[in-house]
Amino acid sequence: MAATQTAPYKRRSLFLIGLLIVLLSVVSSAAVYFYLDSRGANAEPTTADEPAAEPPVPIFVPIAPFTVNLQSDYGDRLLYVGLSLRVNDQATSDFLSQHMPEVRSRLLMLLSGKSAAELIKPAGKIELKREILGLFDEPITTPQPTLSIDDVLFSDFIVQ
Template sequence: MAKSSTSSGKKWLLVVLLMVFVSSATAAGVYLLMDTGSQAQAADNTEPEPITAPDPIFVKIDPFTVNISGGDYGNRFLYIGLTLQVDDETTRDLLVNHMPQVRSRMLMLFADQSVEELTSPDGKTRLSDQVMSLFDTPLTEPQPELAISDVLFTDFIVQ
């Protein structure tokens, strides 16, 4: 009987060890799942990185003084300063390198204006569109596509 009692004790010891092992494995699994969940929750709770707008790129064009037709009042003049907002450095460099051509085109455009056109409610908007259309004709061959996004008037006097 001593033999059956020893084999029965070994069985019980094996069952107890197996239960301790299964309990430990279950506890470790639950701990890892809980830890992963808290890390995911912590990642969700972190504030997203703020979106920063790129710095604008401007090309300043020196002011012009141009004679314009004044209708009943004879010749008048326009004093105009403007800046072009561009989207990339390539466009900026191209405009700066070809500034005499840019200024010449603008001078011809401004000299062709009349007082009535420039002082009307949408005259400046129309003039801005005309300035943008000046760049439809290439400044050089071959020319990359120009990325001009806005015409900003910095000075505008009709006298």
Template sequence: MKANPKAKADPKADAAAAPAGSKKKLMIAALAAVLLLGGGGGAAWFFMQGGDAAAEDTPKASKKKKKASNVKPHYVPVEAFTVNLQPENGEQYLQVQFTLQVDGPEQATLIKDNMAIVRNRVLLLLSGKKASEISTVEGKQQLAAEIQAIVQEPFAKGGDEQDVTDVLFTSFIIQ
């Protein structure tokens, strides 16, 4: 018998060919997914380990930045201040408490040993402020930057600056 070109192919042969093609596609998709996830995991690991290793090796990287990345921050609480503010609408007072964030235990000890100087500088700064200057979020941020700047000034003439990295308000009341 001659094969009839118009006759349909054997359905059993088609059924066997379909799973083989599906398995191949499934294997390719699984392999692509594994490679994609592996690449993503590798990238995540790279960035979690410090990211740009080349930038750390360049001589232009600042000494302070390298130092800060290796030192665990320490916190030095400063006792509460109550000061008269500059008059605007009658007498107003500020009661504020904050913590200084510094680089390392040596800086924390230096700040603690010179707390009288720190408190004097901050008291003089605060007593020159008006309530309207420090009542907004921006005003508080500006005040924190000013406190940081005056505490960083050397305690002794010709001495090194302190490494104060942040001023964190823990209480802030204007009356």
């Protein structure tokens, strides 16, 4: 008779455990939903009335391609390179265009001191970009406006 009296208690306790598991699942799901929803509410609201901000139009100063003799221990090595300079303002673009012979001369002097072995490697090209940007640290004329050059972009680069 004792076994029959404990059976309803077992059923009731199993029912309560199942109900507790379902209740905890619902509460945790609701908590996760509200947590994620509150994180999304903190983000800046975007409205359809405001047009998306357009990125500034980049200004490029192209430098005509040219060929340079490279330093080499065995035979003649050549570099054919075309590049452009990305600048921040029109004043820098105009200044570089007016002084393009000086810019090309500085580039030729820099490139003629390079070896083919160093320019073939990607790290050599990155170093060359840094050195080209460094050419503009020294003033071209006196007085010179502040030049705002962001990047050097290679359009042609052939080492032969």
